[in-house]
Amino acid sequence: MLFQVILSFSCTKIQLNPENQTNAFQVRSVPEGVTLSVAYGTWAPKVKAEAKLVGIHIQDFQLVEWHESQIDERAVMRMKKVNLPLSIPPGSVFTFSPSGTHLMLLGRKRNIQKGDRLPLSFVFETGESESYEAIVE
Numbered sequence: 001m002l003f004q005v006i007l008s009f010s011c012t013k014i015q016l017n018p019e020n021q022t023n024a025f026q027v028r029s030v031p032e033g034v035t036l037s038v039a040y041g042t043w044a045p046k047v048k049a050e051a052k053l054v055g056i057h058i059q060d061f062q063l064v065e066w067h068e069s070q071i072d073e074r075a076v077m078r079m080k081k082v083n084l085p086l087s088i089p090p091g092s093v094f095t096f097s098p099s100g101t102h103l104m105l106l107g108r109k110r111n112i113q114k115g116d117r118l119p120l121s122f123v124f125e126t127g128e129s130e131s132y133e134a135i136v137e
């Protein structure tokens with residue numbers, strides 16, 4: 001009986017853990033005075049043919065930028081904005097993580113709390129979009 005309980009608990013835990021899951025995203029919670037944050041996760045676009053990404057939106061922030069982290073010649077980590085539109089070949093997978101490419105969230109419009117689920121969408125030139133949820137952690 002005890003074994004069953006432990007087993008079901010660990011299964012539940014695996015299901016709820018969004019890390020490394022495709023199309024699952026996390027947003028860093030930030031203190032009240034901070035208006036920017038960052039989103040991580042793995043995005044596997046569902047495009048069937050090459051598509052142009054023209055915008056990224058997330059609830060409660062004014063702006064989302066696609067950033068790359070790079071080490072400069074003085075060994076300082078710097079962030080570089082990747083300009084949209086961005087060509088998205090079918091079958092591509094993008095990993096947004098603390099050490100590399102990430103989604104920079106700017107202009108927070110209200111307080112976000114751990115556990116909040118913020119709708120996140122990737123918008124293509126055709127007007128089509130892919131919508132997901134990002135969990136505040």
Ligand SMILES: [Cu+2]
Nearest residue numbers: 067079102104
């Ligand atoms: Cu950044």
